[in-house]
Amino acid sequence: MKDFRYLRNVATLELRESACIGCGRCVEVCPHKVFFLAEKRSRIVDFDGCMECGACAKNCPTAAIKVDAGVGCASGLITEWLRERNIRGGGGGCCS
Amino acid sequence: MASELAWTDRLGGWKARWGIGRMSYLIPAGLYAVGQPTPADPVVVTANYKMSYDLVRRSLAGRNVWLLVLETFGINVWCAAGKGTFGTDELVRRIDATGLAQVVTHRRLLLPILGAPGVAAHDVAGLTGFTVRYATIRADDLPAYLDNGMVTTPSMRELTFTFRERLVLIPVELVLALKPTAAVCAVIFLLAALLGGVPAGLWTLLAYAGAVFTGIAVAPLLLPWLPARSFAVKGALAGLAWSTGYYLLAGGGSWSVPVAIAAFLTLPAVSAFYTLNFTGCTTFTSRSGVKKEMRLALPVMGGALAVSALLLVAGLFL
Numbered sequence: 316m317k318d319f320r321y322l323r324n325v326a327t328l329e330l331r332e333s334a335c336i337g338c339g340r341c342v343e344v345c346p347h348k349v350f351f352l353a354e355k356r357s358r359i360v361d362f363d364g365c366m367e368c369g370a371c372a373k374n375c376p377t378a379a380i381k382v383d384a385g386v387g388c389a390s391g392l393i394t395e396w397l398r399e400r401n402i403r404g405g406g407g408g409c410c411s
Numbered sequence: 412m413a414s415e416l417a418w419t420d421r422l423g424g425w426k427a428r429w430g431i432g433r434m435s436y437l438i439p440a441g442l443y444a445v446g447q448p449t450p451a452d453p454v455v456v457t458a459n460y461k462m463s464y465d466l467v468r469r470s471l472a473g474r475n476v477w478l479l480v481l482e483t484f485g486i487n488v489w490c491a492a493g494k495g496t497f498g499t500d501e502l503v504r505r506i507d508a509t510g511l512a513q514v515v516t517h518r519r520l521l522l523p524i525l526g527a528p529g530v531a532a533h534d535v536a537g538l539t540g541f542t543v544r545y546a547t548i549r550a551d552d553l554p555a556y557l558d559n560g561m562v563t564t565p566s567m568r569e570l571t572f573t574f575r576e577r578l579v580l581i582p583v584e585l586v587l588a589l590k591p592t593a594a595v596c597a598v599i600f601l602l603a604a605l606l607g608g609v610p611a612g613l614w615t616l617l618a619y620a621g622a623v624f625t626g627i628a629v630a631p632l633l634l635p636w637l638p639a640r641s642f643a644v645k646g647a648l649a650g651l652a653w654s655t656g657y658y659l660l661a662g663g664g665s666w667s668v669p670v671a672i673a674a675f676l677t678l679p680a681v682s683a684f685y686t687l688n689f690t691g692c693t694t695f696t697s698r699s700g701v702k703k704e705m706r707l708a709l710p711v712m713g714g715a716l717a718v719s720a721l722l723l724v725a726g727l728f729l
Contacts, residue, residue, distance in 0.1 A: 319572055319693075322640050322700040343545050343563070344527035346570040347695065367697040368493070370527035384528060386493070387698040388691020389684065389705060 326365040327383040332356055334379035341371035341380060412443050414472035416465055424462050428579055430586035436461045437485030442509040443468075446475035450516040453557065455546075456502065457523065458483040458491050466550040474557065477515060481505050492529030499531045503538045512540070521546040521553075521561070524568060570694040574632065580692045581628045588685065592623050606727070618657050622678040625653040626685025631692070642696070643708035646686025650679030669726035673719035680715040683708060 328349070330341075337355030347364040350357050350371065357379075369384025386392060427433045437459045445468055454477040457467045464480060471478070481501050483491035491497035502520075506512070522530060524545045532543035547556050547567040556567060596616045604612030630637060630649035637645040654675045657663070663671060687704060690696040 318635055319695045320640060321696045322703060325699040325703050326697050327699050340532060343568075344524060346524055346548055346568065348565075348569065364695075365697060366695050367699060368525075368528045370492075370524075373530070374527055374532050376533040383699065384493070385698050386691070387696055387701050389688040389701065391691055392698075392701060392705060 320363065321366070323363050326362060326367055327381075328359065328362065328365045328367065328371075329381040330357065330359050331379045331381075332358070334377045336377055336379075338376060340374045340376070344370040344374050346370075412445065412468065414445055414468045414474075416469050420461075420465050424465060427462055428582050430583045433583065434485060438464050438480065440480050440482035440505060442511060442514065443478040443480060444475075445471045445478055446473070448475040448477050450514060452476055452515070453517075453519070453521055453561075454479055454511065454515060455521045455553065456481065456526070457550075458486065458488045458497050458526075460485050460487045460491075463487050463550075467553070470550040470553045474554070476557075477511075479505060479509065479511065479520070488523050489525040489528075492526045495529050497526050498529035499534050499538075502530055502535055506539050506541060518542060519544060521556075523550070524548045524563075572634075572694045576694075577631050577634065577692075581631060584627050584631075584689070584692065585624075588623060588627055592620065596620060614661050618661070618674060618678060619681065621653050621657060622650055622681040623685055625649050625678075626682035627689070629653075630682065630686040631689045641704055641708075642690050642701075643683045643687045643704050643712075646683035647679040649686065650682025651675070653682060654678040667726055669722040669729075673722045673726075676715040677719045680712040684712055 330350075335357050337352060337357065339352050339357070341350040341357050342352050346368070347361065347366060349359060349361045349364050351360040352358075365382070367382050367384050367387070369382055372378075372380040372382045372384065386395060423436060427436045438461050440459050452475045455467060455471065456479045457463050459480050459482055464478075467478065481491075481497055482505070483496045483501070486494070486496060488497050512518075518541045520535070520541050520543050522532075522543050522545050525548055527545055530543065532545075536542050544561065545563070546561070547553055547563060548570060549567070552567045556563060596619060599619055600612040600616045602612075603615035626646050626649070630646045633649065634645065637648055639645055639648070657678065658666075658671070658674065663674070666674070687701070687708060690701045690704075
């Protein structure tokens with residue numbers, strides 16, 4: 316996104332270019348123009364633009380993309396951490 | 412079905428924005444007809460949150476289109492895709508349940524781009540024979556997309572986060588924070604009132620409520636103009652501004668040093684927490700980024716609160 320940039324070098328996005336068949340789905344689903352298709356291969360051109368929504372990985376027919384997608388708000392993460400430790404949190408969550 | 416929104420639809424949307432009956436603002440899943448579609452007309456897929464459905468049908472006014480509404484339990488497309496309810500399984504099930512293959516002659520579905528985190532297009536094609544096209548992010552762009560020979564332009568594919576887009580998110584965030592804030596306000600009012608009388612209690616309550624409001628509403632609205640990329644830092648800066656405003660408003664010149672320091676530590680920490688929580692509403696923050704922020708910011712916030720508490724207690728005995 317042009318107007319907003321989040322933290323640098325944090326995204327978990329990985330693309331195995333050798334597995335890419337150049338279908339262009341990742342370019343089609345990415346809302347932040349992270350990928351660019353050239354010569355039948357996809358490339359990550361804006362790594363820090365990735366918000367880890369997981370659309371590219373989900374729609375990649377050869378599973379060439381990996382990303383840790385999931386809830387991205389503070390209260391959601393707290394609830395998740397509490398649950399991992401088997402502590403019942405106060406529920407909450409952003410778009411529950 | 413109608414594609415113009417009645418005043419009741421608008422009222423319903425307004426109520427949902429304020430969190431009134433938001434979790435039950437839904438319509439039955441199934442296949443709907445906008446106008447008088449023929450078997451050759453396009454199929455647009457959406458969620459059964461009534462606001463999503465209303466936006467889509469309004470944008471399709473004057474056209475003949477099939478609208479396939481998925482059961483997302485009243486959740487919008489993006490959040491439902493993240494949870495997987497707007498997903499491959501539900502899409503396949505709904506295509507089957509509505510007999511879509513007998514209703515239309517083509518085999519093409521138009522999905523919202525923000526539904527892609529839940530739907531594996533190649534799996535849908537394999538299971539149903541329907542090919543998925545991710546059309547646009549915003550329902551408003553659907554008419555242009557349909558008129559454009561179903562080609563997505565770069566702007567239809569790019570997320571934005573305008574002042575207005577941020578503004579409409581704030582009411583429900585305020586309402587969700589109301590209960591915990593009221594509880595904390597009650598406690599700090601009682602404590603401050605016991606120590607310094609009712610006016611002191613009210614002033615302390617105002618300080619806290621203002622910090623919460625700053626974190627939830629002010630910082631998100633001022634987002635692009637607050638320096639730093641970190642939401643915790645943005646919130647802390649906005650909170651610092653509130654602390655200063657409060658200091659001047661409440662006659663901070665007469666405060667003791669521990670009280671002044673505590674105010675300037677606690678209030679930014681509270682604002683920072685709520686602004687950090689707003690990452691859940693944005694269209695550009697990543698989960699890993701928020702995790703990193705929390706690992707750094709939560710101890711700092713906790714530390715600020717602990718030091719403030721110590722200062723206030725120490726101040727009582729000095």
